[in-house]
Amino acid sequence: MYILLGDKFENKRQLNFSNPFEDDENFQIFGFGSIIGTLMLHQCCQNEHILWDPTTEKFGLIPPSTVDSYVPDVAKASSDFVSYLHGFGYDCTTNDYKIYSVRSNSWRKLDVDMPPSLKWSEGTHLYMDGVCHWLCKKSYGKHNSPFQPCLVSFYLSNEVFLVTPIHSDEDDDCIKFKASWINLAVLNGSIALFSHIEETTTFHVSILDEIGMKESWIKLFIVRPLPCVERPMGVGKKGEIFFIRKDEELVLFDLGTQMIVKLGFKRDIYPDCRIIIYK
Structure with a gap:
C-alpha cells in the first residue's frame, strides 16, 4: 500500500502495513475513503471488521454485532447467510461512529426498513457531512414490480432515510447505471x-443537486472514448479518474485539463488495485 501526495501525486510513500486478518488477503477497504483519519477494513468471508489509522499505524478490531453473535459458524460459511455493510460514518452531534459506538465499544439495534446496498462493495458507498449514501435497487409499487436504481441517504443524526431515484432508461445518457463500473464520489x-x-x-x-428528487441529477461530463482503458480503479478528490491502461500503467484522467497523467506505477501480478481518499 502507498500514499500518493502532491498536486500530481508525484510523491509516494510506502505504508508500514501488517495484515491484521492473519495473512488472509481477501479483505477490502470499505467506502469512498477515510472518516476523520480512520479507514474501515472488512474481511468478507469471516465477516470481520477493523478500524485502521494509517498515521498512527493502529488497528481496532470491531466486536461481532448481535446478529453475528448468535449465527452459527456453519451458517456464516454457507451462501445462505449474507452480511452487507451499508455505511461507515461519523455523527458530530454525539462525537462517535454509528451504529457501532467506539466510545462504548458496543452495538445498537435499529428497527428500520433499510433499503439494501448493492453487492458491489467498491465505489458504491459514500459518506459526506454526516450522511451515509449507497446505491440500491429498490422495488416500487405493487409486489413483483421491477427494481429501479436509486441512491439511499441515511442521516446519522436523526437516523432517517431518504431515497433518490436514478434514471434507468437505456436511452437516457444522463445516468448510465447499467455500466461495467460505477463509482460514487464527492465533486x-x-x-x-x-x-x-x-x-x-x-x-x-x-451530480446530484437535491437529495430525494429524481430530476435533480445533472449530466456534467461525457468523457470522450478512451480506448487505452483496461479497468477504472477510483475517483480522486478533484474528480480525477484513475484507471489501469492496457499496458498495465496506472494513470489518471484530469477532468479539467482533459489530459492523461502517468503515476509511475505498473500493476503487479496480483490484479486487485484501488485508489481511495485518505485525509
Whole structure:
C-alpha cells in the first residue's frame, strides 16, 4: 500500500502495513475513503471488521454485532447467510461512529426498513457531512414490480432515510447505471456518480443537486472514448479518474485539463488495485 501526495501525486510513500486478518488477503477497504483519519477494513468471508489509522499505524478490531453473535459458524460459511455493510460514518452531534459506538465499544439495534446496498462493495458507498449514501435497487409499487436504481441517504443524526431515484432508461445518457463500473464520489461539494461504459470506452459523470428528487441529477461530463482503458480503479478528490491502461500503467484522467497523467506505477501480478481518499 502507498500514499500518493502532491498536486500530481508525484510523491509516494510506502505504508508500514501488517495484515491484521492473519495473512488472509481477501479483505477490502470499505467506502469512498477515510472518516476523520480512520479507514474501515472488512474481511468478507469471516465477516470481520477493523478500524485502521494509517498515521498512527493502529488497528481496532470491531466486536461481532448481535446478529453475528448468535449465527452459527456453519451458517456464516454457507451462501445462505449474507452480511452487507451499508455505511461507515461519523455523527458530530454525539462525537462517535454509528451504529457501532467506539466510545462504548458496543452495538445498537435499529428497527428500520433499510433499503439494501448493492453487492458491489467498491465505489458504491459514500459518506459526506454526516450522511451515509449507497446505491440500491429498490422495488416500487405493487409486489413483483421491477427494481429501479436509486441512491439511499441515511442521516446519522436523526437516523432517517431518504431515497433518490436514478434514471434507468437505456436511452437516457444522463445516468448510465447499467455500466461495467460505477463509482460514487464527492465533486465540488456535491454527490457525483461516475460510470464507465466498456463497449464505448466512455465515462459519464453526473451530480446530484437535491437529495430525494429524481430530476435533480445533472449530466456534467461525457468523457470522450478512451480506448487505452483496461479497468477504472477510483475517483480522486478533484474528480480525477484513475484507471489501469492496457499496458498495465496506472494513470489518471484530469477532468479539467482533459489530459492523461502517468503515476509511475505498473500493476503487479496480483490484479486487485484501488485508489481511495485518505485525509
